Amino acid sequence: MTPDERITTNGLRLTTPRKKILSIFSSQAHPISFEEYALLDTTIDKSTFYRNMQTFEAAEIIQGIESDEGKRYFELSEKQHPHFICQYCHTITCLDEAPIPNLSGYRINSITYKGQCPLCSDI
Amino acid sequence: MTPDERITTNGLRLTTPRKKILSIFSSQAHPISFEEYALLDTTIDKSTFYRNMQTFEAAEIIQGIESDEGKRYFELSEKQHPHFICQYCHTITCLDEAPIPNLSGYRINSITYKGQCPLCSDI
DNA sequence: GCTTATATGCAACCTGGTTGCATTAGAATG
DNA sequence: CATTCTAATGCAACCAGGTTGCATATAAGC
Numbered sequence: 001m002t003p004d005e006r007i008t009t010n011g012l013r014l015t016t017p018r019k020k021i022l023s024i025f026s027s028q029a030h031p032i033s034f035e036e037y038a039l040l041d042t043t044i045d046k047s048t049f050y051r052n053m054q055t056f057e058a059a060e061i062i063q064g065i066e067s068d069e070g071k072r073y074f075e076l077s078e079k080q081h082p083h084f085i086c087q088y089c090h091t092i093t094c095l096d097e098a099p100i101p102n103l104s105g106y107r108i109n110s111i112t113y114k115g116q117c118p119l120c121s122d123i
Numbered sequence: 124m125t126p127d128e129r130i131t132t133n134g135l136r137l138t139t140p141r142k143k144i145l146s147i148f149s150s151q152a153h154p155i156s157f158e159e160y161a162l163l164d165t166t167i168d169k170s171t172f173y174r175n176m177q178t179f180e181a182a183e184i185i186q187g188i189e190s191d192e193g194k195r196y197f198e199l200s201e202k203q204h205p206h207f208i209c210q211y212c213h214t215i216t217c218l219d220e221a222p223i224p225n226l227s228g229y230r231i232n233s234i235t236y237k238g239q240c241p242l243c244s245d246i
Numbered sequence: 247g248c249t250t251a252t253a254t255g256c257a258a259c260c261t262g263g264t265t266g267c268a269t270t271a272g273a274a275t276g
Numbered sequence: 277c278a279t280t281c282t283a284a285t286g287c288a289a290c291c292a293g294g295t296t297g298c299a300t301a302t303a304a305g306c
Binding site: 137138156158169173 | 292294295296304
């Protein structure tokens with residue numbers, strides 16, 4: 001399913017800002033914040049962005065994660081994978097290979113590890 | 124080591140607000156936010172609280188975790204354990220029994236799961 | 247007890263994110 | 277293709293959690 005199709009199958013309107021949002025998110029390898037998004041789309045309005053993040057999260061098109069700096073990062077919600085947030089360089093890495101544990105009774109939607117990434121361990 | 128000793132061994136002064144902060148945190152079963160802390164200590168000053176959270180995090184006396192609502196929660200940094208944040212009731216649970224995986228190259232300081240807790244799954 | 251650096255408490259501030267509301271523009275209908 | 281209706285946008289004002297500057301207080305060493 002293409003990003004645009006994911007919008008319409010959820011009964012949402014295919015608007016210009018939404019097409020651009022999903023197009024830009026499709027080309028990201030890591031979650032990005034509004035601040036970073038706005039560098040790639042200089043015409044976006046802040047409230048349009050955040051309102052769509054909420055809409056897309058409810059439709060499970062986008063997934064949000066909280067950084068260690070009180071910011072929210074977003075990425076396309078494709079194959080589930082944990083994230084690693086480095087507390088030193090604040091980089092967010094997608095751990096595509098890491099296993100997802102089974103916690104009986106709990107339904108896990110996201111996993112976030114925080115700590116020191118390999119690059120920051122070397123210093 | 125008592126909480127007070129953890130302060131002095133880090134070269135920090137044993138002040139009245141600090142003693143109260145650690146005393147209150149010692150009696151908590153879950154991480155709490157400033158909002159919740161202030162209900163238990165009505166004389167605390169917001170900046171004193173947050174400055175001490177930073178100091179204590181640096182001294183590894185306190186550990187902070189980000190909620191799914193853009194708030195920060197804190198708990199005494201004792202035995203390392205993952206946390207589960209329910210996206211429906213927003214409760215933070217300590218998963219004392221859950222295993223801590225090994226990610227080669229990464230040093231893990233905290234693990235946060237988000238999703239649906241058993242109570243919210245039943246509804 | 248005196249001294250000095252550290253910590254407190256208050257107010258002002260910052261910033262990420264939200265809300266209200268008038269306007270715009272998808273999409274369905276005839 | 278014009279009309280209609282509702283969802284979505286864009287702007288400005290706002291909110292809340294957390295931080296900062298600075299004068300005052302106080303813990304700890306002598």
